[in-house]
Amino acid sequence: MKQEKFEQKHGESWQAFEEQLAELNRPTRKRDKQKIKTFPAAYRNLCKHLALAGDRRYSSFLAERLNRLVLKAHQVIYRSNSASRYRFLHFFSHGFPQAVRREARLFWLCSLLFYGPLFGMITAIHFNPEIVYSLLTPEMVDKMENMYNPQEKEAREADSDIFMFGFYIRNNIGIGFRTFAGGLFCGLGSLFFLVFNGLFLGAVFGHLLNTDFAENLLTFAAGHGSFELTAIVLAGVAGFRLGLAILIPGNLTRRQALGQAGESAIPIVYGMALMLLVAAFIEAFWSPRLLPSQVKYTVGAGLWLVVGAYFTLGGRKFGN
Amino acid sequence: MLDTTYAIETPEGVRIRLRLAGASPRALAALIDISLRWGIFMSVAPFAGLFGSVGWGIFAIFAFIAEWFYPVLFEVYWNGQTPGKRALKLLVVHEDGTPVSWSAAILRNLLRFADMLPLFYGFGLFAAFFSERSQRLGDLVARTLVVYREENSGKKPTTPEEAPLPPPRSLTLEEQKALIGFGERGPQIHEGRRRELAEILNPLTGKTGEDGLHKLYAYTAWLVGSGK
Numbered sequence: 001m002k003q004e005k006f007e008q009k010h011g012e013s014w015q016a017f018e019e020q021l022a023e024l025n026r027p028t029r030k031r032d033k034q035k036i037k038t039f040p041a042a043y044r045n046l047c048k049h050l051a052l053a054g055d056r057r058y059s060s061f062l063a064e065r066l067n068r069l070v071l072k073a074h075q076v077i078y079r080s081n082s083a084s085r086y087r088f089l090h091f092f093s094h095g096f097p098q099a100v101r102r103e104a105r106l107f108w109l110c111s112l113l114f115y116g117p118l119f120g121m122i123t124a125i126h127f128n129p130e131i132v133y134s135l136l137t138p139e140m141v142d143k144m145e146n147m148y149n150p151q152e153k154e155a156r157e158a159d160s161d162i163f164m165f166g167f168y169i170r171n172n173i174g175i176g177f178r179t180f181a182g183g184l185f186c187g188l189g190s191l192f193f194l195v196f197n198g199l200f201l202g203a204v205f206g207h208l209l210n211t212d213f214a215e216n217l218l219t220f221a222a223g224h225g226s227f228e229l230t231a232i233v234l235a236g237v238a239g240f241r242l243g244l245a246i247l248i249p250g251n252l253t254r255r256q257a258l259g260q261a262g263e264s265a266i267p268i269v270y271g272m273a274l275m276l277l278v279a280a281f282i283e284a285f286w287s288p289r290l291l292p293s294q295v296k297y298t299v300g301a302g303l304w305l306v307v308g309a310y311f312t313l314g315g316r317k318f319g320n
Numbered sequence: 321m322l323d324t325t326y327a328i329e330t331p332e333g334v335r336i337r338l339r340l341a342g343a344s345p346r347a348l349a350a351l352i353d354i355s356l357r358w359g360i361f362m363s364v365a366p367f368a369g370l371f372g373s374v375g376w377g378i379f380a381i382f383a384f385i386a387e388w389f390y391p392v393l394f395e396v397y398w399n400g401q402t403p404g405k406r407a408l409k410l411l412v413v414h415e416d417g418t419p420v421s422w423s424a425a426i427l428r429n430l431l432r433f434a435d436m437l438p439l440f441y442g443f444g445l446f447a448a449f450f451s452e453r454s455q456r457l458g459d460l461v462a463r464t465l466v467v468y469r470e471e472n473s474g475k476k477p478t479t480p481e482e483a484p485l486p487p488p489r490s491l492t493l494e495e496q497k498a499l500i501g502f503g504e505r506g507p508q509i510h511e512g513r514r515r516e517l518a519e520i521l522n523p524l525t526g527k528t529g530e531d532g533l534h535k536l537y538a539y540t541a542w543l544v545g546s547g548k
Binding site: 054058060061078079164167170177181182242 | 330331333334372373376378380381384388416417418421423432434457460462463471472493494497500544
């Protein structure tokens with residue numbers, strides 16, 4: 001069949017199809033149901049026309065027009081459902097803890113890579129206080145001391161709480177994202193961030209524990225420690241997940257392995273960011289409050305239990 | 321064939337063609353986006369100072385969202401286009417042609433941090449140059465593509481009015497398609513060039529200059545089936 005005849009024969013149906021597409025692009029409630037009833041059949045017909053146009057080598061203009069129509073319809077039919085409220089809640093109750101348990105071995109590895117240097121540094125400084133200067137400059141050490149010095153302590157105003165909240169969000173979640181992204185380089189970026197942050201925190205803690213300000217520091221950190229430290233480890237886990245896809249793709253091509261790793265890692269990234277948000281909130285509004293140490297330690301310990309229970313028990317099926 | 325077309329085979333068994341965008345237009349689009357984001361920063365920052373610490377705190381949150389999620393919000397709510405991409409007629413889709421989802425948009429933009437290394441998107445450009453589908457690292461993991469926007473190219477080009485004439489010998493399908501294409505686009509090409517192209521087909525038409533051109537148009541009209 002010659003091209004012009006083909007166009008004459010089917011031109012009207014293509015026009016009608018464009019109208020149906022326009023109707024489908026409106027929000028669901030406002031659609032005219034009658035108009036779009038024949039859409040699937042019309043789509044199949046259109047696909048046939050596209051195939052014919054290609055086969056019979058009709059002009060590119062015609063082929064492109066049909067191609068465009070099919071693409072738009074394909075997108076309408078096959079687009080994924082947007083996240084519903086149910087899926088959002090399901091993430092918290094099941095999705096996130098399950099995702100973490102799935103990567104249990106990576107979790108323990110990253111914990112080792114983080115807490116190992118952290119406690120190692122604390123111990124090292126305990127025996128040789130000078131080591132702190134291998135990581136921090138004297139000015140930074142002074143600044144740290146001033147932050148926790150009881151003599152300088154006044155109750156912080158609400159204003160600066162909000163300032164610190166914003167700061168913690170930008171700083172900490174940024175570090176979490178960078179730790180994750182760094183994992184793409186065969187895990188090396190995540191490794192670097194985990195070890196470095198472990199050493200750094202260990203240096204700060206180790207040094208301040210030797211001073212009189214130890215209590216200030218511990219009561220401050222107790223509240224948000226559980227959320228923040230666990231989140232840093234999780235950022236490493238997500239990063240390593242990507243890196244492992246490149247290092248050990250198993251039976252898949254690296255491209256496939258990366259795609260799957262991305263899917264596995266993204267719930268952990270979401271959860272990690274939310275945990276850091278909670279940690280920032282606690283760190284900005286609860287931790288600086290001047291309350292008896294017992295209260296702070298109890299709350300801190302309680303939160304560690306909550307975090308532990310969440311990941312161990314969350315989303316599990318019990319009994320039959 | 322040296323082509324940046326990417327074909328998706330749909331469940332209906334047809335192939336949809338998308339045109340992949342290379343590193344250069346994407347780099348330009350990124351530049352526009354970076355400038356725009358910087359501009360927004362600069363215009364908001366002075367206001368932050370007015371509200372003291374609270375202002376700076378809120379500004380920090382705003383900066384955080386802008387740094388990591390500026391592209392995500394645009395890509396999800398604006399059909400895969402950021403302002404920079406829209407300016408260059410690009411858009412982001414999944415590898416199967418569907419519009420980009422939240423997870424994919426977030427994943428590809430978080431990994432932008434890896435693409436930006438070591439300097440000025442070094443790894444990202446490298447990956448985009450050498451990957452089969454022009455994907456940077458973020459695209460590879462998120463399974464997305466950056467393609468050109470398919471849009472209506474305006475009025476349908478009409479072949480010039482000529483009495484149809486069958487070609488002297490039978491042509492292959494490819495040759496027919498080339499001839500039809502010439503017929504449709506001929507009027508848009510520069511006159512000298514038109515004649516030059518028609519000259520190449522001298523063995524077919526047996527004529528030179530304007531005569532050859534009109535004869536080609538006649539063949540095209542016949543192939544297309546106009547006039548009946």
